[in-house]
Amino acid sequence: xxxxxxxxxxxxxxxxxxxxxxxxxxxxxxxxxxxxxxxxxxxxxxxxxxxxxxxxxxxxxxxxxxxxxxxxxxxxxxxxxxxxxxxxxxxxxxxxxxxxxxxxxxxxxxxxxxxxxxxxxxxxxxxxxxxxxxxxxxxxxxxxxxxxxxxxxxxxxxxxxxxxxxxxxxxxxxxxxxxxxxxxxxxxxxxxxxxxxxxxxxxxxxxxxxxxxxxxxxxxxxxxxxxxxxx
Amino acid sequence: xxxxxxxxxxxxxxxxxxxxxxxxxxxxxxxxxxxxxxxxxxxxxxxxxxxxxxxxxxxxxxxxxxxxxxxxxxxxxxxxxxxxxxxxxxxxxxxxxxxxxxxxxxxxxxxxxxxxxxxxxxxxxxxxxxxxxxxxxxxxxxxxxxxxxxxxxxxxxxxxxxxxxxxxxxxxxxxxxxxxxxxxxxxxxxxxxxxxxxxxxxxxxxxxxxxxxxxxxxxxxxxxxxxxxxxx
Numbered sequence: 001x002x003x004x005x006x007x008x009x010x011x012x013x014x015x016x017x018x019x020x021x022x023x024x025x026x027x028x029x030x031x032x033x034x035x036x037x038x039x040x041x042x043x044x045x046x047x048x049x050x051x052x053x054x055x056x057x058x059x060x061x062x063x064x065x066x067x068x069x070x071x072x073x074x075x076x077x078x079x080x081x082x083x084x085x086x087x088x089x090x091x092x093x094x095x096x097x098x099x100x101x102x103x104x105x106x107x108x109x110x111x112x113x114x115x116x117x118x119x120x121x122x123x124x125x126x127x128x129x130x131x132x133x134x135x136x137x138x139x140x141x142x143x144x145x146x147x148x149x150x151x152x153x154x155x156x157x158x159x160x161x162x163x164x165x166x167x168x169x170x171x172x173x174x175x176x177x178x179x180x181x182x183x184x185x186x187x188x189x190x191x192x193x194x195x196x197x198x199x200x201x202x203x204x205x206x207x208x209x210x211x212x213x214x215x216x217x218x219x220x221x222x223x224x225x226x227x228x229x230x231x
Numbered sequence: 232x233x234x235x236x237x238x239x240x241x242x243x244x245x246x247x248x249x250x251x252x253x254x255x256x257x258x259x260x261x262x263x264x265x266x267x268x269x270x271x272x273x274x275x276x277x278x279x280x281x282x283x284x285x286x287x288x289x290x291x292x293x294x295x296x297x298x299x300x301x302x303x304x305x306x307x308x309x310x311x312x313x314x315x316x317x318x319x320x321x322x323x324x325x326x327x328x329x330x331x332x333x334x335x336x337x338x339x340x341x342x343x344x345x346x347x348x349x350x351x352x353x354x355x356x357x358x359x360x361x362x363x364x365x366x367x368x369x370x371x372x373x374x375x376x377x378x379x380x381x382x383x384x385x386x387x388x389x390x391x392x393x394x395x396x397x398x399x400x401x402x403x404x405x406x407x408x409x410x411x412x413x414x415x416x417x418x419x420x421x422x423x424x425x426x427x428x429x430x431x432x433x434x435x436x437x438x439x440x441x442x443x444x445x446x447x448x449x450x451x452x453x454x455x456x457x458x459x460x461x462x463x
Contacts, residue, residue: 014440136357177246189245192238210241218248 001161003035003105006196006203007226010211012173014220020044023098024171024224025053027061035105036064037226039118041171043097043145052086052098056146059085060102069104073111079154083147097145101132103167103228110161110230115154116143117172121179121186123194124165128186131167132157134175143172166194166229173221174211197227253357255438256294256310256347258340259364262333263299263325266368267398268419273322275423280320282431284313289431292438294358296343300336301325310347333371337363337378337409341391359437362392362448364430366418367406369397375405382409392447396426400462411447417462429456 005028015022023042029035040056042049059082063069072078086096099116112120117134135153136143144153168190170178178187189210196203211223259276263269276297283289290313297308299322307320344361351358385391392411396418397403406415418426433448449457 177248180247180249187245187247189241192241192245195238206239209239214241214243215246217243218246 002231003030004198004229005030005035005037008204008208008211009224010216012221021050022222023049023053024222025057026224026226027057028226033107035228037169037228038102039169039171039224039226041099041118046097047095048091052096055085055089056082056098056100070106073156079151086147097148100146101169105230108161111158113156116145118170119175121168121190123190161230164231168193169226171224173219173223174215174225177215177218193227197229252292254294255292255359255434256361257364258344259297260336260340261299261322261366262331262368263322264301264331266370269322269324271423272366275427276320279427280313280318281316284316288435288439298340300331302327302329302332304336304339330370330372332373334373334375334378360392365395367397369399369401394449412449415462416460
């Protein structure tokens with residue numbers, strides 16, 4: 001199996017207007033037989049939104065690098081591990097919150113974790129599926145965050161990869177643009193993103209360019225996309 | 232061997248641009264006893280609905296219901312978007328000499344809102360916290376405790392905002408308890424036209440800024456000027 005990853009983010013127009021930093025954080029990487037893609041979205045209402053998103057992404061990457069991610073997932077340790085990294089930071093815990101969505105592939109096994117909004121779209125056999133849906137609260141923009149929300153909202157799924165597969169992860173600023181929840185189908189853009197991820201050396205640049213010039217017209221929020229393909 | 236793909240940028244045609252607008256449900260409760268200037272409110276409401284229809288940000292999200300109440304209640308406009316610039320509503324003043332049965336009116340409004348919220352959930356529709364905009368003479372009779380307890384519970388959980396506009400300061404403490412901000416607003420001090428302009432200004436702000444998502448219409452961060460309407 002061969003793994004391909006790419007990722008990009010773009011600051012939302014609202015954040016530019018009010019001089020607020022981009023509070024999304026995204027990253028992806030591969031080794032010979034493992035890969036990970038991550039998107040985290042800091043809660044706009046919190047002072048340390050950006051920092052929380054970065055802590056979550058770094059914590060996952062650290063576990064990936066030490067090859068401890070599978071162990072933490074399979075022993076139900078990941079929620080506490082990530083929450084503890086946030087608590088260790090020298091910041092007011094009440095002002096820290098971020099969503100997280102990631103996909104980790106180890107050989108032919110995949111694991112995905114998700115708390116909050118955003119989502120994971122799965123492309124396989126020329127079909128699309130919503131692998132992990134946004135979980136919203138009662139009202140607009142109300143969702144679940146690390147570390148304040150209950151562990152029950154940290155949704156872990158796992159499965160086997162049996163053929164060519166692509167996972168497209170996105171923050172809430174872009175998820176609705178890539179997936180039509182009425183028809184439960186991925187938009188055509190997802191095929192292009194998959195193609196860029198697998199075939200283009202400058203996939204990150206192409207995604208970033210589309211975020212800046214096209215997708216940002218339809219949302220004033222920060223936008224992040226991370227893609228992981230297995231061929 | 233890598234293959235170049237044709238597209239170098241995504242296009243609008245490739246993405247989902249029919250994103251659902253977040254609905255802003257507002258339930259007007261208008262007292263229709265002789266204690267309250269019903270005809271003036273009716274005139275302002277008709278103008279208000281027409282202006283919403285012409286407001287790009289509001290016509291696709293403002294979900295408005297109107298109920299008149301005296302000793303009974305009557306829904307004169309069920310929840311729906313505004314789809315006509317010339318919508319007519321009719322609020323008839325009651326012949327009764329009794330004070331309004333405000334407790335039952337509020338419970339009826341809550342029941343109607345709950346049914347409407349169920350529809351939102353069925354349709355996976357995003358929505359702001361529902362708001363009851365209450366116009367009252369300030370005088371009422373009948374059982375009030377149930378309405379008070381229910382509203383206080385919903386207020387505490389953030390699932391209902393009540394904004395009371397009253398004609399005089401009788402029973403002010405009741406209105407303070409049910410008010411989302413704790414303030415009671417005057418329904419007449421600065422004129423009804425200005426009052427409806429202020430409501431519209433807040434609705435516009437709430438519907439166009441994601442940062443205001445949890446806030447009430449009378450939150451000072453949503454729109455400035457509400458302090459001018461507080462009943463002293």
